[in-house]
Amino acid sequence: MDFNYSPRTQELQARVKAFMDQHVYPNEARYWAELRENTEAGKRWTPLKLIEELKPKARAENLWNLFLPESSHGAGLTNQEYAPLAEIMGRVPWASEVFNCSAPDTGNMETIERYGTPEQKQRWLAPLLEGKIRSAFAMTEPAVASSDATNIESRIERQGDHYLINGRKWWTSGAGDPRCAVYIFMGKTDPDAPRHSQQSMILVPADTPGITIVRPLQVFGYDDAPHGHMEVVFKDVKVPATNMLLGEGRGFEIAQGRLGPGRIHHCMRLIGLAERSLELMCRRASSRVAFGKPVASQTVTQERIAEARCMIDQARLLTLKAAWMMDVAGNKTAKAEIAMIKVVAPNMACQVIDWAMQVHGGAGMCEDFPLAYFYTIARTLRFADGPDEVHRNAIAKIELGKYA
Structure with a gap:
């Protein structure tokens, strides 16, 4: 190969x-x-x-x-x-x-x-x-376990030549930016349809009456301004029927097409964070002396550096394999690999960043180094695009299916 x-x-x-x-x-x-x-x-x-x-x-x-x-x-x-x-x-x-x-x-x-x-x-x-405007994706809801997207309760109801939208969303990233001009909103158009055909996605201009940004949500104290992860209420928001994406009941189909590439991007950015954290870890360990010798000479530090190197390279190769499979065979064929990287990359990054913070001592916890902020990003991505448990469940079902 x-x-x-x-x-x-x-x-x-x-x-x-x-x-x-x-x-x-x-x-x-x-x-x-x-x-x-x-x-x-x-x-x-x-x-x-x-x-x-x-x-x-x-x-x-x-x-x-x-x-x-x-x-x-x-x-x-x-x-x-x-x-x-x-x-x-x-x-x-x-x-x-x-x-x-x-x-x-x-x-x-x-x-x-x-x-x-x-x-x-x-x-x-x-x-x-x-790059003239920015956008947001409104899917997750505070009132239901949104890791199962069929739980989503927001409504998109057809009324003549327009749709009426009602619902409360949160973790709507990008909605805090004043340049945010459009939301892609996921909600139910037909609660009585088959389980995965109830949901639709629709384009909602951000200046439409009835949209209220309630608050920015903080991640370990960071609000990620001016981008933000917002809680947003949609009350009787009226948009033209022509704003519907692909057609009613096709929200899950769109989600599968959207999330595959997004997961690749997230995982590779995480690998970049982990690489930078390892670099900072090595530089710090080489420049600090504790108990009579450089921190880099401590066996525990060497073990962690070696393990971090292995973990990063393994995650990168798995992510590249998933990307390659998406290119040659499509997202559906690569679904196991996409699920695996979403488990492997955030957990790897959390561990590597944590070790780097430990080598930095108290400095690793404050704004003098970017590691604490890096950790919040990595930990968040164990939820974004689906929590670890959901992906592990999918991987297990695919594996068990080979022997059914």
């Missing part, structure tokens, strides 16, 4: 790395400083000037919309080709937006590209691809 990246991928890796070295890493401190300044000025939920300054630079270097497989937009990369680029971007949590490759916009763009009408694409996909 040939595990080398293609020449095209290697060339893009070099260019993305160079951009990160020149424009992103040197501005990490500025990112947090600008957010503090906005907060002190009472404008915490304001787009950061830094991001808007870097976007044209990335676009000028043709490092823009690098995702979107099966599309004429962007770079036209396969999932396997894009995955290592997502890893590089993932080393800094906010970097993906600079390249217009950040969630949930990537998944929403793929959804509209794959399932939208020409009119929907013109109104929403075009400005998203330009």
